Structures are given as structure tokens and as C-alpha cells.
């Protein structure tokens with residue numbers, strides 16, 4: 489088993505100057521216990537910690553590292569770009585190039601605005617939907633996460649779910665009242681809400697494949713049903729593709745599932761690990777954004793040259809070699825089958841959800857289709873499994889309510905090693 493002497497020392501020190509020792513809550517390992525591992529560097533499919541341990545990485549920085557860490561072309565491009573200064577606060581040709589590239593890869597994006605995070609993308613999309621429709625409320629789904637803006641922290645999945653926070657202090661009643669929630673995959677509740685709040689709902693925002701309550705798939709007809717309700721009620725359908733965009737396919741879930749959204753938000757892969765988000769849609773909607781229209785949205789560092797060249801370089805590779813997506817899916821299915829086979833040999837309930845290169849094991853016997861069913865997972869068992877895997881060099885997301893993200897630097901040997909680690913882990917726990 490691994491030792492974490494340096495990580496422990498750093499975590500102690502971190503807590504003296506950073507809240508909880510981390511800059512984003514899930515990193516603190518609170519829900520799995522123990523000391524967070526401090527990372528020294530990463531290359532390809534592997535993370536290396538400050539204690540000299542090596543891990544097969546199933547987080548990929550929560551998605552962005554889809555071709556593995558320190559991907560040569562991205563690193564080179566950033567290094568070159570940095571020579572010409574790190575920010576201008578004035579337009580550059582590169583911003584046009586990435587916008588044009590994204591337009592060519594995705595559907596229903598005539599205009600796209602770059603921001604600095606997925607949170608910004610989602611909050612801006614909601615503001616735009618409100619400005620465009622002249623309505624105030626929006627519907628989100630329990631267990632879906634759209635960033636940490638006030639209006640989203642109502643039944644918000646992952647981070648919030650991981651910490652068992654029900655109502656987040658600091659969110660005013662007024663803000664929370666405009667957020668309506670329905671269970672994922674539940675069209676009936678959506679219909680009820682839309683009827684009850686007739687002509688008040690500006691948008692429905694959804695993770696087309698949910699990844700923030702673990703990986704949960706849309707049931708057949710769910711997204712189509714949302715599309716229909718939105719068309720009938722003059723509501724904008726927002727696909728939050730911060731996780732799925734440029735991961736499930738070039739054109740994200742819109743392409744993979746063949747459903748058109750009115751607005752789409754991006755993050756994670758779009759910045760190749762730099763802080764980037766974006767929101768886009770058809771011109772008739774996007775033209776309401778300032779300076780074209782009067783829905784204000786801005787950012788001092790938006791379109792930052794280092795972030796843009798990183799994203800552009802990665803997206804270009806994904807665009808030119810779309811076999812990355814099929815390779816990733818094949819690897820994920822291989823891993824799923826291997827894990828399923830191993831888990832079946834033990835007395836433990838489990839369900840594996842998988843879509844494209846996203847995968848989750850739920851330690852439960854009922855099929856997981858929404859937050860309520862996801863919540864039946866045995867979190868105590870997950871804790872033990874997580875640490876057993878970590879101690880065998882496999883770095884899983886440190887929460888039972890997060891999806892694993894595969895990257896295409898993973899080899900089949902890595903996947904086999906992961907499956908063996910799972911078997912050994914189960915052997916020691918059970």
C-alpha cells in the first residue's frame with residue numbers, strides 16, 4: 489500500500505491558508521475520508537503524487553484531459569503563445585479561429601461567446617434565456633450540476649450531494665424561488681411545472697447525459713419530450729454540455745443523441761485544462777448578448793490567448809481524428825465489461841452506467857435513472873473501494889456521485905491493470 493507522508497504534510501499546511509486546504513471542495517476527500525493526494529505532475533494516462541506514487545487517472549481533471557495529460561501539441565502551443573504576452577484585453581484572430589472551429593464541429597451554434605468556466609457559461613445562458621423570452625423561472629433537474637451560481641445550487645448534485653448539503657446558506661429565497669426542479673427522466677413533473685407556471689418558464693436546462701450524480705443516462709424519449717414541451721411553450725432548451733461537449737462526439741450530446749438544443753454550454757474539454765467555458769446558439773437568440781443586444785455579459789480574461797490556443801489545439805485534433813471518440817468508447821466498454829465480470833464474483837450489489845467515455849459504478853441493486861435511485865448507492869462501500877483502488881495505483885473520482893472520465897492515452901494494459909486492481913480490492917474488502 490502507498491504511503492502519503494508528503495501529502496499529509498502539505499494538507500496540514502494547506503489548511504492554514506486555504507479553506508479546507510483546497511480550492512474546490514471535492515478535492516478534500518471529505519466524502520471518502522483520508523488525506524487528499526497532492527499531485528506533482530501528470531503525463532498521458534498517469535498522475536504522479538508528491539510521495540512518489542504513480543496512478544492510472546480516471547478523472548482527467550474532471551474531463552478536459554481527453555487525450556491524456558501534457559499532450560505535446562497543446563503544451564508546445566501554450567509555450568509559444570506565452571512569448572507574446574498572456575493577455576491583451578483586446579480582440580485577437582485566434583478567437584475567431586476557435587469560434588469558427590467550434591461552429592464547424594457542433595450543431596445549432598451560429599454565434600458563440602467564450603467565458604472562463606462552465607459556471608459562467610451556464611449562468612450566462614440562463615440570463616440570456618430570461619432576456620430573450622422575458623420570463624423569469626427555469627427548470628433544472630435534481631442531481632444535475634450547472635456550476636456554483638446561486639440559482640443552480642438548488643438540488644445541485646455532485647459537489648453539493650457529496651457533502652450532504654440540502655440548502656446552501658447564502659442563496660436568497662427570491663433566487664431559489666425562480667429555480668424549479670424535477671427528477672431527471674421525469675417528463676410528467678416537467679409538464680406539471682410548465683402548466684402550473686404557465687408563461688413564466690424561460691428555460692429548461694439539462695445535462696443531456698448526466699455526470700454529476702454519477703453517470704445517468706437519459707431514458708428513451710426524455711430529451712425528445714423536453715424538446716417538444718419547449719417548442720409548445722416557447723421555452724428555450726439549454727443543453728449543459730460542459731461535460732459531454734467534445735467528449736461524446738465532435739458535436740457532443742446534440743450530435744450523439746440527435747436532438748437540437750436552443751442554447752448549448754461548454755467547458756472542460758473546450759479549454760484542454762485551461763479555464764475556459766462557452767455558450768452558444770442560433771443567431772436570433774445569441775444576438776441579444778451585448779454588444780449586439782442588451783443582455784449584458786463580459787469578462788476581463790475571456791478569450792485569453794493561452795486558454796484559446798490550448799483549446800483550439802485540442803479541438804482541432806479531435807475534429808481531424810474523430811476516431812478518438814470511437815476508441816474511447818471501445819475502451820470504456822472494455823473496462824465496463826471487465827469490471828462487471830469481476831464484481832459478479834462477489835456478494836455485492838452493483839449497477840454500472842456507461843455512456844461513451846463516461847462510466848459509474850453504483851453499489852446498489854436497483855437501476856439508476858435519477859438522483860433518488862443514485863442515492864441508494866452504498867457510500868460506505870464506495871469509500872472502502874476508493875481507498876483500496878487508490879492504494880493499488882488507480883485514481884478514481886473521490887465521490888460516489890461522480891462519473892469516471894476516460895482519456896485516450898489509456899492503454900488496454902492500463903485497463904487490464906485497473907480490472908485486476910478492482911478484483912484485489914474486492915478481495916481485501918469482502
Ligand SMILES: *Cc1c(COP(=O)(O)O)cnc(C)c1O
Pocket residue numbers: 604605606607608610633634635636695699700728729730731755756765
Ligand atoms: C463541471 C460542470 C459545470 C461547471 O463548470 P466549472 O468550470 O467547474 O465552473 C457545469 N455543468 C456541468 C455539467 C459540469 O460538469
